[in-house]
Amino acid sequence: MRALFFFFFFLWFFCSVLFIRPCVHARILAEYSLAAVQPATVEYDDVSNATWQDFTRFLDAGVGAHVVGMSELKRYFSRFGYLSPLPAAENLTDVFDGNFESAVVRYQNKLGIPVTGKLDAGTISAIMAPRCGVSDEDGHGGGGGYHSLRATRHYAYFYGRPRWGRGSPSTLTYAFSPNNTVSYLDPGDVRATFRRAFSRWSAVIPVSFEEVEYNGAADIRIAFYRGAHGDGEPFDGVLGVLAHAFSPENGMFHLDGAERWSVDFRKEKSKAAVDLESVATHEIGHILGLSHSSVKEAVMYPSLSPRTTKAELRIDDVEGVQALYGSNPNFKLSSLLESENSSNHGGAGLRGIRRFSAAAAMWTAAVVLALLSCP
Numbered sequence: 489m490r491a492l493f494f495f496f497f498f499l500w501f502f503c504s505v506l507f508i509r510p511c512v513h514a515r516i517l518a519e520y521s522l523a524a525v526q527p528a529t530v531e532y533d534d535v536s537n538a539t540w541q542d543f544t545r546f547l548d549a550g551v552g553a554h555v556v557g558m559s560e561l562k563r564y565f566s567r568f569g570y571l572s573p574l575p576a577a578e579n580l581t582d583v584f585d586g587n588f589e590s591a592v593v594r595y596q597n598k599l600g601i602p603v604t605g606k607l608d609a610g611t612i613s614a615i616m617a618p619r620c621g622v623s624d625e626d627g628h629g630g631g632g633g634y635h636s637l638r639a640t641r642h643y644a645y646f647y648g649r650p651r652w653g654r655g656s657p658s659t660l661t662y663a664f665s666p667n668n669t670v671s672y673l674d675p676g677d678v679r680a681t682f683r684r685a686f687s688r689w690s691a692v693i694p695v696s697f698e699e700v701e702y703n704g705a706a707d708i709r710i711a712f713y714r715g716a717h718g719d720g721e722p723f724d725g726v727l728g729v730l731a732h733a734f735s736p737e738n739g740m741f742h743l744d745g746a747e748r749w750s751v752d753f754r755k756e757k758s759k760a761a762v763d764l765e766s767v768a769t770h771e772i773g774h775i776l777g778l779s780h781s782s783v784k785e786a787v788m789y790p791s792l793s794p795r796t797t798k799a800e801l802r803i804d805d806v807e808g809v810q811a812l813y814g815s816n817p818n819f820k821l822s823s824l825l826e827s828e829n830s831s832n833h834g835g836a837g838l839r840g841i842r843r844f845s846a847a848a849a850m851w852t853a854a855v856v857l858a859l860l861s862c863p
């Protein structure tokens with residue numbers, strides 16, 4: 489009992505010291521959960537001029553707001569398929585109008601974030617996150633496409649649901665451009681990374697991949713480019729758009745050469761480093777015919793934070809690609825279901841949740857005490 493008394497006394501004392509002076513800050517913390525507001529600017533402070541980092545100035549804008557530069561954000565929404573038909577550049581204003589609000593709602597729906605129609609903290613944070621350059625606009629009438637009224641979120645296809653029309657099983661060849669590479673990565677590491685990424689997909693569908701010489705005849709052609717590179721989709725420098733690939737049977741697979749690509753985060757220490765294997769696995773999904781999924785855990789979700797690995801296919805990815813190509817006879821969906829369930833509800837997950845609950849309770853107590861202590 490005495491121990492409990494001392495614990496709460498210590499908690500009260502600690503919180504008072506921490507929060508009484510900056511009461512205004514404590515209120516802001518309570519109201520906006522600022523810790524979750526701008527992870528991008530805080531986390532990547534060494535790349536504060538990275539693409540889209542200045543979108544924080546639109547925080548909390550809603551219908552009727554007029555913020556200088558809002559037209560830039562409208563261009564972002566147009567580019568990724570949320571504002572259509574694409575307004576002419578000269579017609580884009582800095583006013584947050586009803587049409588733009590609908591685009592924000594569509595974006596929030598697609599990205600699986602709370603639908604508010606405003607540029608709230610979660611939405612701005614999602615917008616600033618590095619992502620794939622492929623538009624989120626789904627195919628219409630292709631089946632499996634996202635629809636705003638759909639209750640369940642899942643995988644999607646490109647317009648017309650294109651796929652590689654070879655017999656089954658089939659082999660697709662891939663090749664690396666010998667000239668358009670990144671000098672700081674060992675070519676052997678890059679090839680091994682892509683081999684693993686391709687093997688994830690070939691494990692679930694009756695399609696295999698084989699590396700060949702780069703002579704233009706390969707089905708899939710992989711290259712690193714900086715800026716404009718002739719396909720009308722220029723890259724934008726550090727973070728922002730990371731890569732893009734085209735739907736079947738185009739086969740073009742481009743990565744932004746301005747990124748700090750990593751094949752091993754133990755060796756690559758840059759805060760802006762991007763996991764090559766995760767991005768490669770995602771872009772191969774496009775090459776095969778998947779567009780962006782609204783399932784956050786899926787490999788085909790459009791964004792990926794720096795220093796994050798997300799290369800394991802999830803059930804959503806597998807179901808999407810198997811609907812196009814059928815299943816690899818050696819693959820068992822049940823084993824993936826089991827492993828996904830155990831990772832969602834297993835011991836480690838539960839321990840994490842309990843630890844989080846305890847931390848959340850502590851912080852809630854701290855904020856409440858700080859607010860009570862304010863005059």
Ligand SMILES: [Zn+2]
Pocket residue numbers: 620621622770771774780790
């Ligand atoms: Zn993508």
Ligand SMILES: [Zn+2]
Pocket residue numbers: 717719721732742
């Ligand atoms: Zn390109």
